[in-house]
Amino acid sequence: MLVYVDDIIVTGNDNALLNHTLEGLATRFSVKDHEELHYFLGVEAKRCSLGLHLNQRKYVLDLLGNTNMLGAKPVATPMATSPKLTLQSGTRLADPAEYRRIVGSLQYLAFTRPDISYAVNRLSQFMHQPSTDHWTAVKRVLRYLAVTLDHGILLTRGTNRCLHAYTDADWAGDSDDYVSTNGYIVYLGQHPISWSSKKQRSIARSSTEAEYRSVATTSIELNWICSLLKELGVSFTTPPVIYCDNIGATYLCANPIFHSRMKHVALDYHFIRNQVQSGQLCVVHVSTKNQLADAFTKSVSRAAFTSVSGCLYQLLY
Template sequence: MKEVFEKCDYEHTFFIKTNKDGKVLIVSLYVDDLIFTGNDELMFAEFKHSMKHEFDMTDLGKMRYFLGLEVLQKSDGIFISQKKYALEVLNIFGMDKSNSVFNPIVPGCKLVKDEGGVKVDKTYYKQVIGSLIYLTATRPDLIFVVSIISRHMENPTELHLQAAKRVLRYLRGTIDFGIFYRKGGDDELVAYTDSDYAGDLEDRKSTSGYVFLLSSGAISWSSKKQPVVSLSTTKAEFIAATSCACQAVWLKRVLGKLDQNQSRSCVIQCDSSSAVKLSKNPIMHGRSKHIDVRFHFLRDLTKDGSVELVYCDTQEQLADIMTKPLKLNTFVKLRGQLGVCSKTCSIQFKGGNVSFLCLSYWFSG
């Protein structure tokens, strides 16, 4: 019987084909571009032959560049970056010869509406922000500051533009940075969640942040202002943890389809003991009665074992980099723990076996 591809219900760009021997072929499609990977050379050859027979396709071989992402596949792991795109951004905005800085935002900085400030061109400011947003695809160290400066696109002033230009100056000094996924790294999904209580000085809403690690590198991250005003740090942390838990459910399902089943609960590290207790104890009514019902979804996930919220020390909280401006030494430490490094640093890592042979890239001619 002819084997067919199965469409992933949780990520519609994924198509998976498996055979009786446990071999797998995974295809990701974007418009007329596709990449594929797997653990069997014969399945690769059969797939290429069938595609050439049905469509006018060009085989570009081992993937090196895809939608602005540069992929360096080596014997000890895979390094992804956006160096070429970052250089183009710096050239477009005239920052290619600017002095570099060591962090993208001044520690302790709080950006607010600058009603009396000098207005700047909205279109230019939005172009800068849009370019930086695309760079966060491989740069989790930028996600917090980009989230902050993007809140002021409607009425930007010199204050906001200077903050955006500082990000570009930081980018110039870290132009070859990306994420390194080490061969033989931990295949268990681990998450960190954090919040910055009432961090927005205008509406007093908190910022949620989370990051997921797999194979020694970050695979999913977020920094986002919460939809409601939190009445306590516990509530702010609980809301952030709920958002993280929802992402954990989706990631576990996608990884399961990719033959990377997560047998245990996804461990979510949280530096709020109150939020951890609240996720496990439904009778803490006095401390939780003001929290919206939708956020108690976390309790259901904890109860059925999908996720496990555990306490971690604030000094080891990786998601801090997603929620607040940090001191330089703390920022550099957490950035490294996310797997963010330069191309030259990535060659120092050593490891064991890789799950998949390689990534290959095709496009329709």
């Protein structure tokens, strides 16, 4: 049972228990007659022959209507590869209120749209001092949304219980402070269930260190997901797998000799190696062209956006 203020979702595999729960709620509280899930907190849930499709189409249409962007010229990617956005680029906006409002709306939209995660993360970094260039980048995201209204997450039946994640880092990608950006996406079977694009807390001295920190962040998320699924009675026969495209970071997770060369990395990141050695986690190298998390760390070209995120777009209805 998921409760948010006065909105409630009740689900389960036992119809008798489900009805008993609904009747119990009705005896204690004043509730409306229950109905099939179709809309919850701005997220539309549609049942189709393939499964359950979650999207925010109406939310996007309202956002585009409020910004007069319904008929805007379409683009294939949410963010341009060049020039890179910086704190100094463009002319400072006289009134940043609309910029902040729209970026805030995009943050909520990213709940069902992993393809805009990096763009939203990047634009959120200029909330305090947005410029004309930043505003142009916001409008590009809206132009991208105008042609991808129906994109969302498709949950199908019979998925395997394999938990795996792709993780990546853009080393010193921010030209303002040279802090790296983490990106990861976690799958349960073929379904994306968690994703993130976020800057690291400190500057990394090497790409291996940046990637290693990204693996650490991903492993923390995997630990939480495993704990949650365990409470729900979902068990796994194999340990979760993290795919990383940096060979040095992959070796560092399991090789204590190579590990000694990275003593300057904070100790709290080294718990990854303990998990790998105990069999609770597996870190595997993957080629850069197959790294699905690449688009969560940087702005990529149209071809790369389509290629790297190919698997993701197959899951976007």
